[in-house]
Each structure stands twice: as C-alpha cells, then as structure tokens.
Amino acid sequence: MQDGYELLDSGEFQKLERFGSVVLSRPCAQAVWRQSLSKADWQRATAAFFRDGGNQWRGRDRLPATWEISVDGMRFQLSSTDFGHLGIFPEQRDQWRRIRELCAAYPKAHQRAPRVLNLFAYSGGSTLAAAHAGAEVCHVDASKGMVDWARKNAALNGLEDRPVRWIVDDVTKFLERELRRSRSYDLVILDPPSYGRGAKGEVFKIENDLPPLLALIGQLMSSQPLGVLLSCHTPELTQTSLHHLLLQEFGSKGGALESGEMLLRGGKDVLPVPSGSFCWWVRA
Numbered sequence: 379m380q381d382g383y384e385l386l387d388s389g390e391f392q393k394l395e396r397f398g399s400v401v402l403s404r405p406c407a408q409a410v411w412r413q414s415l416s417k418a419d420w421q422r423a424t425a426a427f428f429r430d431g432g433n434q435w436r437g438r439d440r441l442p443a444t445w446e447i448s449v450d451g452m453r454f455q456l457s458s459t460d461f462g463h464l465g466i467f468p469e470q471r472d473q474w475r476r477i478r479e480l481c482a483a484y485p486k487a488h489q490r491a492p493r494v495l496n497l498f499a500y501s502g503g504s505t506l507a508a509a510h511a512g513a514e515v516c517h518v519d520a521s522k523g524m525v526d527w528a529r530k531n532a533a534l535n536g537l538e539d540r541p542v543r544w545i546v547d548d549v550t551k552f553l554e555r556e557l558r559r560s561r562s563y564d565l566v567i568l569d570p571p572s573y574g575r576g577a578k579g580e581v582f583k584i585e586n587d588l589p590p591l592l593a594l595i596g597q598l599m600s601s602q603p604l605g606v607l608l609s610c611h612t613p614e615l616t617q618t619s620l621h622h623l624l625l626q627e628f629g630s631k632g633g634a635l636e637s638g639e640m641l642l643r644g645g646k647d648v649l650p651v652p653s654g655s656f657c658w659w660v661r662a
C-alpha cells in the first residue's frame with residue numbers, strides 16, 4: 379500500500395492528489411493552466427469533490443471512513459469532510475520542517491524547552507512538529523471536533539504524553555485571558571481563516587481581526603523569543619501583505635523576516651500549485 383502525499387496534476391480549476399492509496403480530484407481556483415494528465419487519468423480518481431451546485435462528493439462511498447498517511451515522518455488520520463477538507467494541508471510541509479528545526483535547536487541556546495502557541499490549530503500538524511522536537515505546546519481551536527482530531531493525531535505519533543495543552547476556545551478571547559495570567563510564549567504559529575467562528579459563535583474576519591490579534595501576540599512574546607509564523611489562504615493577503623503585518627508588529631524587535639508562497643508539490647515534472655502565503659519573523 380502506498381503511503382504519503384503527492385500532487386499528481388492540476389489545471390482547469392482542479393487538482394489531482396494522492397493521499398496514501400486514495401486519489402482525489404478537488405476544486406482549485408488557482409489552477410488556471412491546462413491539465414497535463416489525460417482525462418482517463420483524472421477519471422481514475424477514487425473520489426471527486428465539487429462546489430458547483432453546492433458542496434458534493436462523487437464516489438465518497440469508495441473512501442474509507444478514516445485512513446492514515448505519513449508526511450515527513452508524521453502520521454495523520456484523514457477523513458472526507460462535507461466541505462472537501464481531509465484533515466491535512468500538505469502545503470504546510472516546509473513550515474512543519476522549519477518548526478521542528480527551530481524548536482530542536484532552542485534548548486542549546488536557552489537551556490529550556492521552547493513554549494509554543496499554535497492558534498487556529500486545525501488537525502495539529504504544527505503542534506505535532508513542535509511536540510516532536512521537544513517543545514511545550516498550547517494548541518487552540520474553536521472546534522471541539524478539530525481538537526479531538528488533533529489529539530488523535532498526537533496519539534498516532536506516540537506524542538500523547540508530551541506537554542500539550544488542548545484548548546477549545548475563540549483565539550482572541552484566549553489570548554486576552556493568557557495576557558491577564560501573564561503567560562508568555564517563545565514561538566507563536568497562526569493560520570487564520572478568511573472568515574471563522576469562535577467556540578461561542580464569535581466572528582473572525584481576517585481583514586479586521588488579524589492586526590489586533592498580532593498586537594495581542596506581540597504582548598505575549600517571551601523575553602527570549604524564537605519567532606512568529608503567520609500563514610493563510612486568503613487570496614488578498616499575499617506574502618507581501620503578511621510581511622508588512624509582521625514588520626509593523628515585530629520589526630523593531632530585531633531578527634529577520636522571510637516570506638513566501640506555500641506550494642503543493644508532486645514529482646519533478648508536476649507543476650507545483652500555489653496554496654496560500656507564509657511569513658516568518660525569526661528572532662533567534
């Protein structure tokens with residue numbers, strides 16, 4: 379049985395991806411170019427997701443209720459959701475690697491484990507990467523179902539006994555509470571949605587709510603900060619926008635900013651698919 383993730387093809391507003399032994403065709407607004415594989419190759423997909431005429435799957439009955447894959451040595455449980463998500467954003471792979479490297483190097487410089495805050499934490503890829511590298515992690519998401527899913531992923535990786543706090547809460551409310559408790563973090567990771575809802579229905583709109591959220595994060599940084607990783611899939615917030623936001627909030631504290639596009643990748647002849655932007659502020 380094949381393990382792992384691979385982009386197989388893209389084009390004509392669709393992407394074809396392999397998740398373990400499951401091949402899926404799903405919508406992809408960025409893929410304005412031609413498909414490279416034949417129609418017959420695309421039609422061999424195990425299942426397909428469409429947004430035209432409302433969200434719907436074709437062939438969902440051919441998918442296992444849940445299945446597991448490994449990405450960069452981390453195990454993820456996958457499942458088809460009604461929104462076409464599967465419980466993993468493989469375009470974050472490079473960031474997970476960087477989180478692992480930075481967290482693993484931190485104790486040599488500071489003689490203690492780094493404290494990591496993962497916001498909008500979804501199924502926990504960044505939490506797993508940090509916990510794997512020995513960090514203390516606080517994992518925050520408004521959805522109890524997603525926090526349960528992330529805990530399952532931690533258990534799949536043998537990380538259930540690591541120091542991870544699992545929090546179901548609205549991100550802004552939680553940060554305000556942490557400030558009152560005088561908590562601080564060395565690395566803050568956030569992957570906000572364009573629009574989201576907190577645990578009690580609080581509305582999050584990225585264009586209004588991200589700048590004040592970053593100001594709160596600025597107040598929660600420790601005196602020995604490792605940095606901040608901001609990523610998102612909101613088309614209007616390009617890597618330059620993320621750079622400007624982090625520059626204004628953290629630029630005066632020194633360190634370096636690095637931004638880029640997140641990419642879905644496959645074999646060497648497969649065109650990578652741009653899937654959101656990221657920016658790091660690295661202080662260390």
Ligand SMILES: C[S@@+](CC[C@H](N)C(=O)[O-])C[C@H]1O[C@@H](n2cnc3c(N)ncnc32)[C@H](O)[C@@H]1O
Nearest residue numbers: 498500519520521548549571574575576582611
């Ligand atoms: C990882 S983010 C967005 C992922 C990706 N960037 C995208 O745009 O599709 C999605 C996660 O944020 C969580 N979320 C949304 N609004 C939230 C809020 N106000 N407080 C905490 N978590 C929230 C959701 O439950 C979900 O797990």
